[in-house]
Amino acid sequence: MSAQQSLAHKHLTYEQAKDIDENIEWAKINTDVLRSMENPRRGYWVAMFISVALFAVMIYAEVYQYQFGMGPAALNTSHMWDLYISTFVFWIGMSHSGTLLSAILHLVHADWRKPIYRFAEAMTTFSLLTAGIFPVIHLGRVWNFYWVMPYMSDRGLWPNFRSPLIWDAFAISAYLTSSVLFLYIGMIPDLAICRDNAEGWRKKLYTWLSLGWRGDDAQWRNFRFTYLMIACFLIPLAVSVHSIVSMDFSMSIMPGWHVTTFPPYFVAGALYSGCAAIITLFILLRYFFKFEHFMTMPILDKVCKLTFVIAMVWTYLNLVEFASVWYGHDIPSKEVLLAKASGPYSPFFWSMMLFGSILPFALLSPWVRRNMYVLFFVSVFLNVGMWLERWMIVTPTLSMGHHPQAFNTMWPGWVEWAMVGGSFGWFGMLFLVFVKVFPSVSMYEVKEMVYHRKRTVYEDVDEMMDLHSGVPGPSSAPASQTTGGA
């Protein structure tokens, strides 16, 4: 079947099948992205209002908890973590796809990442900032959080460096710093574009942040190496971060947690929820900012397929974990597994399986992948499944530890739910501010994509014309960068 027949079979035109239009004018790329940073529409303010409202409820809940202790959150002796740490793991997981996928796709020269990686990396940063809230608030005594910092105490006390919780503090701090720098460095050429087109406070901000970028060949060369080096650092870092988060659980001897497959299982889960979130934000940005020229359907199609693959890896590791427990004949672990499937938490466990393992098969359907409305809800429910997964990791084990006298089923109180909801508000606020202050699509990289696609097309056409007719191809009169036209 020829390429054209194949496209016709899929009811796609050639234009629809391209992941970017190589004839788009470069000035239009700047204009469209810069316009997205101006004059928020009503939908933006509605989203901001909801985010601020959720965050305000979270603040109220925290003040309430501060006044009355951990009781109103329904935390008790065996349930000292519950939704706080479940949601912490969820947000850490969410942070993984942006930076990790961006770095991997950069190293393998998958240039379809270029229009979408900026907001994905921003998602990483804000997810980490959201995740960081939960270890603090779950302490109750939030003012003692600085005890995890390795500072020189006058009492000669240091944190316990053998504890995975301290590894967490180091790993997440390193990951947050590196991710912010990766996001920032990748944005410097775009900040120069913003600087050249801004006025007032924005001009000052972008001038300061662009560090005097002028697009010199020396700057680009150093930029290339820097971006590559940081991408190389970030891939093992991202994998180590979620492995270490999994060690918070697997290094303990609690039934259901002491599992050797936890690190890869957590990394796969992190990538999975991050990819689903990328789909959600992709659709929202494309719709609200009219980014149809950059965030194209073929790119979304690739993200969907990638999400499906990662979902299957996660499902496999999930089943491996169940099989290990089942055939391992460790009675307490087996009881926890059975309780998950048939006990009071079973509706949530089976919902997790439905949303996490069954629903991704919808992504195999081209109709779903091309239907924005359906895909939006699918991506949201994939993440509902991933949030339930984290809850089902934490709470059932705490309900059935090694001490039968401490067995209890726990349902989160309103304070915990307020904190969970507020975390989405906090994330939403940060993200909404970001997309109005910084370009959410990488302008210079979309230009690079367009430039290289155009040259490739012309080289191909040249070869074909030379081969068949000896007629000089279009590159004999090369297209101007300024017009974009042929």
Next chain:
Amino acid sequence: MANHHKTLRIKTKRMLGLFGDFDEAFEVIADIRRYKVPGLTVDDVTLKSPIEHPEIEDVLGERPTNVPKFAFWGGLFGLVFGFLFLASAQANFLAQPSGGKPVITIPSNIVLAYEMMILFGVLSTLVGFIIGAKLMRKSEGLYDTAITVDQIGIVIEVADEQASPLKDLFAKHNVLEVREEALS
């Protein structure tokens, strides 16, 4: 030979040529490499572009960057410093009973030293980038905002007698605009 030419001429002005197409700018630099403008070499050329053009090194020649060295030494420092920092902190526990467990715990310290290696590697890479790309410095003149849109700029410092041949070379390759300023 090229250096000999450079010593004979005093650079008096800086010129900027703006081009609408990278291939034209590439040809200008290739002609400079072919000594079409007496006394000018590619070492005098700075290319300014809206996107990265690694292929420009075909005519500009490979110009070194120290960023990988910064990354390597930063990472190595982080690894060593991280381990020593933790070990020295743990050595304080010598005064306290450790229940038969080792005072300096190598497996857990490897995890933390690994994280420090990456953190310091990234920070050092950033420093290398700022130094190598000459960022955070007072910028030189002759810049056009069209460079961040879609045009290519070639900036060259020239002597008086080189200005005219260079303009001709720019014109031959369809320059959109030429600007010049006196060197202080």
